[in-house]
Amino acid sequence: xxxxxxxxxxxxxxxxxxxxxxxxxxxxxxxxxxxxxxxxxxxxxxxxxxxxxxxxxxxxxxxxxxxxxxxxxxxxxxxxxxxxxxxxxxxxxxxxxxxxxxxxxxxxxxxxxxxxxxxxxxxxxxxxxxxxxxxxxxxxxxxxxxxxxxxxxxxxxxxxxxxxxxxxxxxxxxxxxxxxxxxxxxxxxxxxxxxxxxxxxxxxxxxxxxxxxxxxxxxxxxxxxxxxxxxxxxxxxxxxxxxxx
Ligand SMILES: Cc1cc2nc3c(=O)[nH]c(=O)nc-3n(C[C@H](O)[C@H](O)[C@H](O)COP(=O)(O)OP(=O)(O)OC[C@H]3O[C@@H](n4cnc5c(N)ncnc54)[C@H](O)[C@@H]3O)c2cc1C
Ligand code: FES
Numbered sequence: 001x002x003x004x005x006x007x008x009x010x011x012x013x014x015x016x017x018x019x020x021x022x023x024x025x026x027x028x029x030x031x032x033x034x035x036x037x038x039x040x041x042x043x044x045x046x047x048x049x050x051x052x053x054x055x056x057x058x059x060x061x062x063x064x065x066x067x068x069x070x071x072x073x074x075x076x077x078x079x080x081x082x083x084x085x086x087x088x089x090x091x092x093x094x095x096x097x098x099x100x101x102x103x104x105x106x107x108x109x110x111x112x113x114x115x116x117x118x119x120x121x122x123x124x125x126x127x128x129x130x131x132x133x134x135x136x137x138x139x140x141x142x143x144x145x146x147x148x149x150x151x152x153x154x155x156x157x158x159x160x161x162x163x164x165x166x167x168x169x170x171x172x173x174x175x176x177x178x179x180x181x182x183x184x185x186x187x188x189x190x191x192x193x194x195x196x197x198x199x200x201x202x203x204x205x206x207x208x209x210x211x212x213x214x215x216x217x218x219x220x221x222x223x224x225x226x227x228x229x230x231x232x233x234x235x236x237x238x239x240x241x242x243x244x245x
Contacts, residue, residue, distance in 0.1 A: 001211075005038055006086040009060050011078045013067065014137060017060040020086055026053050028115035029179075029202055029234055032088025033210035034063070036074045045071050048085065050207045050229070052112035052179075054138065064111040064137040090210050091233045094177055094200065099123030102168055104188050106130065106180025110137045112202050112233075113179055118145055126150075129164025129184065133157040165191060172196035178237075179204070189237035199237040203228045 006018040035048035049071040051063040065072050078084070094112075097103065097120050105113045106129045117126045126145075129152045130136040136158060142149055150167045151159030160167065165187040170176050172195060178188040179202035192199035205228045208214040212230040219228055221239045226232065 001087070001089060003085070003087045005083045006034075006061070008078045008080055008082045008084065010080055011076060013076050015054070015062060015064045016075050016078060017057070017062045018084065018086065019059075020061045023056075023061060024089070026089035027093035028119065029093035029112050030089040030091050031112070031210075031233065032061075032063075032086050032090060033207070034075065035085030035087075036071060036078075038083050038085035045074070047208050048087065048210065049075070050090075050204075050210055051075075052202075053089065054111050054114050055118070055141075064114075066108045066135070066137070087210055090229060092231070094202070094234050097121070097124045097175065097177060100171070100174045101125070102127060102170055102174065102176045104129075104164060104168055104176055104178040104180070104184070106164055106184040107135060108137065109179030109181070109184075109202065109204060110142075113177065114138055114141060116177065117142060117147065120147065122147070124148070125168075127152070127164050127167045129153065129167075129180070130158075131155065163187070170195045170197035174198070175200060178202070185237065186242055189240075189242050192237070200234055201237045201240070202233045203235065204233065 006020045009017045031052045033048035054062045054064040103113045103126045126149045131154045152164045170192050175198040176188050176192045177200050178185045185201040189199045205217045208216040210229045217228040218225045
């Protein structure tokens with residue numbers, strides 16, 4: 001893990017690419033805390049924002065995001081050459097999927113699955129969902145991987161009309177890797193449980209420190225409270241006490 005200053009090499013409405021000297025490498029599903037006021041001059045926003053590493057491309061660390069508030073708006077507008085503070089890689093990341101497993105992403109959660117899909121063996125099924133085509137981060141990148149990819153959108157503007165979990169039919173012994181809205185992950189958990197499959201979910205809770213100090217990202221698990229930043233963000237869904245929901 002490093003704490004460093006990262007230089008913006010380019011940004012647009014849904015992605016930012018950073019030069020990060022000394023980046024030690026990461027596993028798919030790990031994340032970084034991006035601080036938008038590295039000199040703490042304006043303290044606005046005060047807290048860094050957690051972002052899953054999307055991929056490394058051309059020696060640059062790339063993140064993909066949806067603008068939801070001030071932090072992500074500033075990321076989208078960051079001028080080339082600007083500096084951010086960066087702490088990472090953080091969290092446990094995903095284990096490697098096996099043929100027959102399912103990668104299920106919804107909304108911003110899709111970003112944490114790209115490298116998993118890219119590095120997956122043949123036979124891994126990728127299922128992505130969003131409200132509209134524009135909500136599916138990196139759709140062209142996923143399509144370029146050429147694997148077993150299917151998409152669902154609420155408005156039918158891309159792929160099937162409906163929710164992404166309708167495209168997920170796990171069988172016993174398979175694993176569902178899910179990241180997205182909680183309702184989507186709960187449904188993935190229920191489908192896996194009913195089929196005798198395993199489900200791993202990556203949580204996107206709000207965070208303040210990202211390394212286990214502020215206690216702001218605690219989640220209740222069957223083994224007591226755990227911290228999404230250090231024990232997660234990837235958890236076995238059954239450990240979250242979701243039952244058959
Ligand atoms: C491990 C991890 C990885 C993440 N990876 C990505 C990623 O790759 N791409 C991406 O787009 N986002 C990702 N997120 C979510 C991202 O961190 C938040 O969207 C971001 O912090 C919002 O900052 P903001 O300043 O733009 O919005 P804020 O001003 O902080 O919030 C704006 C509004 O959105 C709500 N909000 C903020 N954060 C969340 C959240 N996590 N879930 C639901 N509602 C929220 C707030 O309550 C508020 O109403 C990740 C989160 C975690 C914990
Ligand atoms: S974000 Fe501070 S403990 Fe997890």
